[in-house]
Amino acid sequence: xxxxxxxxxxxxxxxxxxxxxxxxxxxxxxxxxxxxxxxxxxxxxxxxxxxxxxxxxxxxxxxxxxxxxxxxxxxxxxxxxxxxxxxxxxxxxxxxxxxxxxxxxxxxxxxxxxxxxxxxxxxxxxxxxxxxxxxxxxxxxxxxxxxxxxxxxxxxxxxxxxxxxxxxxxxxxxxxxxxxxxxxxxxxxxxxxxxxxxxxxxxxxxxxx
Amino acid sequence: xxxxxxxxxxxxxxxxxxxxxxxxxxxxxxxxxxxxxxxxxxxxxxxxxxxxxxxxxxxxxxxxxxxxxxxxxxxxxxxxxxxxxxxxxxxxxxxxxxxxxxxxxxxxxxxxxxxxxxxxxxxxxxxxxxxxxxxxxxxxxxxxxxxxxxxxxxxxxxxxxxxxxxxxxxxxxxxxxxxxxxxxxxxxxxxxxxxxxxxxxxxxxxxxxx
Numbered sequence: 001x002x003x004x005x006x007x008x009x010x011x012x013x014x015x016x017x018x019x020x021x022x023x024x025x026x027x028x029x030x031x032x033x034x035x036x037x038x039x040x041x042x043x044x045x046x047x048x049x050x051x052x053x054x055x056x057x058x059x060x061x062x063x064x065x066x067x068x069x070x071x072x073x074x075x076x077x078x079x080x081x082x083x084x085x086x087x088x089x090x091x092x093x094x095x096x097x098x099x100x101x102x103x104x105x106x107x108x109x110x111x112x113x114x115x116x117x118x119x120x121x122x123x124x125x126x127x128x129x130x131x132x133x134x135x136x137x138x139x140x141x142x143x144x145x146x147x148x149x150x151x152x153x154x155x156x157x158x159x160x161x162x163x164x165x166x167x168x169x170x171x172x173x174x175x176x177x178x179x180x181x182x183x184x185x186x187x188x189x190x191x192x193x194x195x196x197x198x199x200x201x202x203x204x205x206x207x208x209x
Numbered sequence: 210x211x212x213x214x215x216x217x218x219x220x221x222x223x224x225x226x227x228x229x230x231x232x233x234x235x236x237x238x239x240x241x242x243x244x245x246x247x248x249x250x251x252x253x254x255x256x257x258x259x260x261x262x263x264x265x266x267x268x269x270x271x272x273x274x275x276x277x278x279x280x281x282x283x284x285x286x287x288x289x290x291x292x293x294x295x296x297x298x299x300x301x302x303x304x305x306x307x308x309x310x311x312x313x314x315x316x317x318x319x320x321x322x323x324x325x326x327x328x329x330x331x332x333x334x335x336x337x338x339x340x341x342x343x344x345x346x347x348x349x350x351x352x353x354x355x356x357x358x359x360x361x362x363x364x365x366x367x368x369x370x371x372x373x374x375x376x377x378x379x380x381x382x383x384x385x386x387x388x389x390x391x392x393x394x395x396x397x398x399x400x401x402x403x404x405x406x407x408x409x410x411x412x413x414x415x416x417x418x419x
Contacts, residue, residue: 045314045355050304054306054308069320177323
């Protein structure tokens, strides 16, 4: 699959909202009837979205970022027998990745087997930029990374972090659009807020009681 | 879909871990060298992971389709793009610049990505969201039906958000993740936002005290 680098779109920043709406109307001139009708009825929401300041950023070398949170989306080709091994490993782990907890910068991640088990779609939401993120994995959990990534074609191993990062980037496809509900919170900040929330509840309980 | 893990009672815990390690060694008997070495070097870590699984809930189902961990579920769909649809959708996304006000309105969406694949013939649409699949889709239908049609009319066979078959169409294109990890599985979008406000209030409170 062709890779593509994320670019921040700056070409539309100087347009007025009306000019942007006009562009969308032109784009949708040959849309299915359903889409044209929706565009007419949905102008209020769309106008709000177009009026807000752009939130699309890049995660460095590749990938989209919004605030502090980035996306990584890769399609990795399995080696022979790799799908069976990885599936076996994931089942034994029951979806519990304490190794990822140890890294601390992962918000979520999914492993999806596609194209008759010839490829894996791996997609995560994580904190910060691409290169430090991969370096973190290489430094903190190299064995865990090798254990699951050894099941793919051409994987160079985490003992060679820069080659591993290049290999991942080669298979990555930057999202065209990326949305994060709480873009100002890293994983660590969210966990801290969870503690604070509990402490406040206890405090209020004591004050109230 | 991964089934719910069996609860393991305390006395057999060590044996269960050893059985799992044995199963893993068998799986990796014909793995590439880098994998075999990783298994050898990481065996203590893996044993700890397996031991910690005792009594853990693991990955659950989000209902009709998809995986869930705690309160957070995944939706992963591979969709065919209709003729001319890629140009329209890309143009629209570029103009919106990540401001998905509609997603904020729905209020159950943690994150969402649109990824164009295979020379713009396919779209990967993937989200992390709160709760069960059916309720989540219902939310879109009731809260932002028009936005849904504006984005999804560019996909092959999209029946329209108000069509009775819209859920079947989505299910048909969704692929359940084999594994799904969420760092903070106990927090919904609404709870995270509330905690953000609590955090700010606490900061102000402490500022005033000092």
